[in-house]
Amino acid sequence: MSALPEPLNTLIAELGALPGIGPRSAERLALHLVQSDPQAVQRLAQSMVQARAQVQACQSCGGFTAQQPCAICQDARRDPSRVCVVERPVDILSLEKSGSYFGKYHVLGGRISPLNGVGPEDLEIQELESRLDREPIQEIILALGSDVESDATCFYLAKRLASRAVTVTRIAQGLPAGSGLDFADELTLTRAIEGRRSIR
């Protein structure tokens, strides 16, 4: 016999299905919730449903937004000549947090991965090409990861866009900030040396 009433068990099961929430966290959260102010619980539940209902993919770049087009696509202060290609909408968030990029974005929606049955036609590449046709884009910055599938996707994109009058660049790979050579693996060091830049 479980010592917990049924509605609590249901809630624990639902919470435990969320990413990064293990059985013990789910239990702790559920027990916290049933002891919280009912209004606060109502508010949290509402925020969830509302966020899910209102947050959509931007029809232009594919980023998260509550309006069409998204705030970044709409922002006239952002450089329209640069488009940063990312894998997922959350990657936009990471780049925005870095505060180092002031152009537009384009979400691919994945990486080319034959093993997982993801081909170029499954990614938002055609949409990127039609943006190239209608927007004054001069540089496409590939901000994908540094794994094999990201490599493949970058090579594919570079080739497919070769005939276009647009510069295609890829973000640098090398030592992460605040780290030493002793913490870097061989491949990182190889890439760091390959990507070395003149400093005078």
Add this chain to the structure above:
Amino acid sequence: MSALPEPLNTLIAELGALPGIGPRSAERLALHLVQSDPQAVQRLAQSMVQARAQVQACQSCGGFTAQQPCAICQDARRDPSRVCVVERPVDILSLEKSGSYFGKYHVLGGRISPLNGVGPEDLEIQELESRLDREPIQEIILALGSDVESDATCFYLAKRLASRAVTVTRIAQGLPAGSGLDFADELTLTRAIEGRRSIR
């Protein structure tokens, strides 16, 4: 400027207020939710509100329940002559999981703590006494923690219940299961030696 739409920021703030959910977890959870099946989000939100509305404190023992009295108080197979006194409703869950106790429970609702302004009158001691009057209780097992405030609460209860025809016991303190002497602190070892039992 935040790169996230407003409803998402609201949700992240709400999730970040939960215990054990840091800013990064809150962000990850929120981003997961806005990409989930809307029906699943609806279900989770509903489970929360329902659990909060239906789960109450048992009027008899103070444990969590969706009915009055709770399943444990109602269960005729459980030994009515033993009452285990715990600090919080969740403690019942821990003891039930251990599968080692088949009596009833009583939730105190806290520990005596003069520093935090918690006195005996703030705990469910009077309710415990009236249960002693109407239920066939022969043993009260104090299953509180092993900190100073729990000690004080146990001493107080033992004294207050001294005139009653009831045995008052406290759960043992000593080595945790699967541990060695080298991992135990001095106080634990002192308590373990004090609490030694004959094994033949």
